[in-house]
Amino acid sequence: MKATLYQGDCLEVLKHMPDESVDLIFTSLPYADRRKNVYGGVHPDHYVEWFLPRAREFYRVLKEDGSFVLNIKERVVEGERHTYVIELILALKKQGWLWVEEYIWHKKNCYPGKWPNRFRDAWERLLHFTKSKKFKMFQEEVMVPIGDWSEKRLSKLGQKDLVRLNSASRSGFGKRIANWLGKELVYPTNVLHLPTECTLKGHSAVFPVELPQWFIKLFTQSGDTVLDPFVGSGTTCVASLRLGRNCIGIDIKREYIDLAEERIKKEVGTLMQVQVIEVGREVNKGSSKSSLDYFAGNMALRS
């Protein structure tokens, strides 16, 4: 198993990666923002044009039977849901992607708040794109244990029981796992119930590790390669390594690469290797020199 981290804009970094070398791309897009100086701050109105050239690289490096899973949710802009996400779906289809499915991540502990015109937003999209109608999918790997007892309750009971069910099905370490032993396995649905990550000590991950874990189990096998082009704090890499998949993480921010490296090292212990390849900071600042030169010139193995 190998984890490789690149610091740089994935648009540039990916150009040095061979065709059809990745089995799954899982990522959460940088947040669209109206302010320009924020990290990943791309104005919603320009989001699609910003993303498309990167998606083209994703398409190139993804294997023919691979999957691209995009975690995204549109912001509210001036009282309305912005349309950049659904415009993105249409644009990606024009680029050749197949929009196979839209999974829902139900965020059990969503951000609180009260507004006169809407409730708390408790869900995000997980858009599933592929290059081909025949893609790899290992449905048995994410089956959920369920028995007569729970089946009856599922159809009748409310939110609290859904919570309990899914905490049991998360990574197999739910408190009530004893209840599921010996029960029959059933396939899940396209709705995932997971809490958001709220760690006390910094290191705020955007999504819980169970989220990429679920899709990695579903769309890859042991030894496959997972790519996260906006790797952030490295949650996708952690999930990959736990499941015995190689992973490649890219992020434009040096501090995130450092953070991801730290988390990965803590995760894998001594058995696996972690490589960090740095790309000169000039690339990020939009130097006049071609980024290719910087990539070649400033690559350095750190660990």
Place this chain on the structure above:
Amino acid sequence: MKATLYQGDCLEVLKHMPDESVDLIFTSLPYADRRKNVYGGVHPDHYVEWFLPRAREFYRVLKEDGSFVLNIKERVVEGERHTYVIELILALKKQGWLWVEEYIWHKKNCYPGKWPNRFRDAWERLLHFTKSKKFKMFQEEVMVPIGDWSEKRLSKLGQKDLVRLNSASRSGFGKRIANWLGKELVYPTNVLHLPTECTLKGHSAVFPVELPQWFIKLFTQSGDTVLDPFVGSGTTCVASLRLGRNCIGIDIKREYIDLAEERIKKEVGTLMQVQVIEVGREVNKGSSKSSLDYFAGNMALRS
């Protein structure tokens, strides 16, 4: 309270309804289908153009502070999710609608099934459109018991109590539970957990009465008027009447109007009145005569 049913294409029927006379439009769109003999069978590729002129009438009859809630889910066509729903959102925005929010209906007991490339579809969209940024919303009406309390309480109750508690809550979306709790209520999120309705025969796309009920409580007051232009078996009307709202139901199929009428009469008993206004069947078959003539000529009070 008054319930009025019209038989005819809502495009024609609505032309005889005054401007800004409706507080809420709640409907579940006829299923897009490639087969033409199915009810509401509009080909996905022509769905938007079919819907837009009707949506224009919706806009006209809706009050300035009213809401339009559309229950819809795109079909799978040739292995992909079709894009007609997201294209519809963009088209409605061009028509002047504000896309305020997208609620999710999580179908707890969705239909079983297995496909090689996807799981069971357990969710549908509830698209919320308005004419103005300042629309009516009565958030207190749909508050739910606080989670922590409920969790603790439920764990202390026995199995039988759980079932009884829940079946009692189905008629009022947790309101009865709320009464038992007495105090601590919180605002819900934009994810609704409801089972699908399995009892009704002969109607393909059925939603539970709790679904329109929730939005009727949220966006209207007692005495307001609710419109369902594709009323089907009349679930929206039943919900409206239970909550003391007037309702107008339209459907192109005579058998559905009959079914809705039957359900409504059973629901309201003797206190309220039900009117069924028939529009000549020729309208539905695309007669060369103008539908206006038929409407005027064939209107008949049935009960």
Place this chain on the structure above:
DNA sequence: AGCTCTTATGAATCATTGA
């Protein structure tokens, strides 16, 4: 170990204020 209680926090929005 278990169990209860307390507390920090999270890819949020809207209204208001200030430049």
Place this chain on the structure above:
DNA sequence: GTCAATGATTCATAAGAGC
């Protein structure tokens, strides 16, 4: 005016402390 920053609002969860 337009744009940016600040304050008010709000709740499920996990970690940590105490017993």
